[in-house]
Amino acid sequence: ILVPMFCKSWLLGCLLILFNVLLLYFTATTLERRKWQKMAKKTGNPHVAYPQNYRFILDQPKKCEHQKPFVVVIVPVAPQNTEARNAIRTTWGSDELVWDKLVLVLFLLGSQSANETLQEQLQNESREYQDLLQSNFLDSYRNLTIKTLVMMEWLSRNCRQASYGVKVDADVLLNMKNLLRMLVSLKSLQHNYITGLVLSGNIVSRDPSSKFYVPHDILQPHINMDKCR
Numbered sequence: 001i002l003v004p005m006f007c008k009s010w011l012l013g014c015l016l017i018l019f020n021v022l023l024l025y026f027t028a029t030t031l032e033r034r035k036w037q038k039m040a041k042k043t044g045n046p047h048v049a050y051p052q053n054y055r056f057i058l059d060q061p062k063k064c065e066h067q068k069p070f071v072v073v074i075v076p077v078a079p080q081n082t083e084a085r086n087a088i089r090t091t092w093g094s095d096e097l098v099w100d101k102l103v104l105v106l107f108l109l110g111s112q113s114a115n116e117t118l119q120e121q122l123q124n125e126s127r128e129y130q131d132l133l134q135s136n137f138l139d140s141y142r143n144l145t146i147k148t149l150v151m152m153e154w155l156s157r158n159c160r161q162a163s164y165g166v167k168v169d170a171d172v173l174l175n176m177k178n179l180l181r182m183l184v185s186l187k188s189l190q191h192n193y194i195t196g197l198v199l200s201g202n203i204v205s206r207d208p209s210s211k212f213y214v215p216h217d218i219l220q221p222h223i224n225m226d227k228c229r
Contacts, residue, residue, distance in 0.1 A: 054135045058133060071163060072155060074105075074107070079134070110139025122134060152165075204221065
């Protein structure tokens with residue numbers, strides 16, 4: 001008689017532990033979602049799905065047609081970061097001809113629609129340098145994926161004759177000669193070719209106060225998939 005009673009008590013204890021674990025999990029998930037929603041309200045809900053109908057406010061649709069570059073380097077940068085754009089223009093971005101190959105450097109921006117003064121400055125900058133691409137999605141850290149997709153869309157539509165497209169962050173010092181040497185050294189022109197630093201096994205941040213926070217409803221696994229940067 002004692003053995004069955006012990007088994008029942010053990011089973012009941014296991015069920016109670018399982019119930020508490022599930023309760024803690026769902027409570028934590030709910031609290032995390034609420035924190036995310038509060039942050040989204042404060043920042044104007046910067047995470048926006050890609051609808052493929054963004055339009056360009058500032059564009060250079062004939063650049064590739066006129067110059068026929070071998071490689072197009074596009075730098076995603078915040079609209080207000082004029083200093084970074086000027087630094088690139090006066091350093092590695094000033095190389096237009098490397099190893100007899102034409103290089104085109106462009107800057108890709110999102111929109112800060114509420115700031116009319118900034119938009120006027122960008123229009124003047126675009127007229128002066130003719131190297132700005134600006135789409136009407138909200139420029140924010142969480143919309144960097146949209147920025148990349150807009151970049152690829154622009155290259156596909158306006159720059160099919162270029163052999164390669166390169167995405168470089170604004171805080172990177174690019175050795176243009178080494179880049180061209182690598183691309184030219186390939187035995188043949190590559191198709192469906194992606195290269196860069198592969199990051200593997202990164203733990204997903206679940207801290208809502210972190211810059212790199214990713215909620216469960218966007219990505220379920222706790223470990224990021226391999227990615228190239």
